[in-house]
Amino acid sequence: MPDFDNPAVADVLDTVGDLLEISGADKFRFLSYHKAAHALRAFPEDVMTLAAEERLTEVPGVGKKLAASIMALVDSGTFPELEAITAELPDTLVELVQVPGLGPKKAKVLYEELGVASVDDLETAIAAHRLDGLGGFGPKTIENLVAGIDAFRRHRQRALIADVLPFADRIVSAMRELGGTVDAAFAGSLRRRRETVGDVDVIVASTEPEAVMQAARTLPRAERIVAGGETKTSIVTTGGLQVDVRVVAPEQYGAALQYFTGSAEHNVALRAIAKGMGLKVNEYGVFRIADDVRIAGATEDDVYAALGMAMPPPELRENTGEIAAALAGTLPRLLELSDIRGDLHMHTVATDGKSTAEQNRTKAAELGYDYIAITDHAANLRMVGGLGVDALERQWELIDELNSRGDGPYLLKGIELNIDDNGDVDYDSSVLARFDIVLASLHSGWGQSRDVATRRVLRAMENPFIDVISHLTGRVLRRRDPIDLDIEAVMAKAAETGTALELNSYPDRLDLDDAHLRIAKRAGVRITLGTDSHEATQLGYMTYGVGQARRGWIEAAGVLNTLSLDGLRAQLKRGRAV
């Protein structure tokens, strides 16, 4: 039987949705596929389990029809609607509508009139002037498509949040300095702390809108102005990143921030609720439909209050349960950066790090931490000079010396072990017993089957000295797919053995992802946050881990390194065993 995880099934649903849209299907029909895909990605139970127990309709947006189709997919590997639609349209059309400026309608024309079915086809057709004279494709449109193909190629991979957030902060600062600006912030997926972002949305409340638009047109690194109106300016930077700056009146600021923070799914659900109350929500405010009187909009709190609910933190706004919680007044109090008392994963010059333990300690003091764990690579990772027992002894002496100064964060003697093909690790018990904290992770075997890879992890968790499994899936955003694991089994074993799972906060890992975190929370698995720093300034990456944790509905109580040093020690396996 084929094995699918939730994202894999969601991808199929999205493909069908895109192709249905291109084929001209009813809007609500193709939207329902995307809606179900979105819900499935965030759903805390495994699709295979749901299918086996005939509980697929418990996923919001999955009804009888989609449940039956998903059953067919997991049983036979084929999705009936996908088979039907690809008989008429090639699935490469899905990439065609990824080109900025090219939507489903134009894609359909290109395919039917010229046989263009991919971005490569489009480029060839433009070069051969085959679009000239085609209805709806004037010279300006063709010019935009050429730029769109370029942007697609350069930027088809969404940018890492860490590469965009500092830049967005600078834009916001520049907007704040303009005369007439009352407030400014970035919105969109960046504000929701998605792990990658496609563009930057900046909202400015100002009494001098033209000054804001002028500033937006002349932003540093602006390479091309995509749109320049009275309320919205879009530019593309030299790095291929699109920045949209919108200006609104101060009394509209909260509504605009809410609206452009999204997500689209969150807003759709919100507006449906508004409608039921005789209200309308748009980027200018909340209005009574009956007399078009504006009743809220200056702040986001007002907007949500007008709809009878508390304000969900931006990280939760994905329409995956936050609206019900906001209405019921049961929103979680999410983890905050200030809750973090220490960083539990970092490397030093002893292996492949660039900073010394002392430099990491200095940075940790700046961040106000009570403790950090020095977790260099263990012996079997020879490539990066993994530490033998002699080297460990030297590192421990150094740590003892630093701790004896009594003036900074406490350094825990840690290690990042390698889980080998059998689930065994670098050192025997006599060595493992001497650490304060032990992490273990996969560093090889990316192509292994789910069964083999899962067995390695489960066996490692049974080791009484292994406190934490770090970067569970081994994924590297935009470079390496996650290893295929039976997440449900991993979570169950983690809960059973008291093994914590790390949320690796290095920007291109952010592993666990938000869906894993929700599963972990539900299973009662404890989480640790570590930056996996290889250089002292990278200890600052903790903010990205916290953002991801918040997306996963994680609260401070579920995170071990929100505890005091003694509290943390008591929760590690060696602390619990005695």
Add this chain to the structure above:
DNA sequence: GCCGTTTTCGGCCCGACTGTTTTCAGTCG
């Protein structure tokens, strides 16, 4: 295709900007 405090049918969110269209469709967020 989904769903229910307007329930088993008939809804399903809303506006700015652009280009080509001479009155509006397509795209985007």
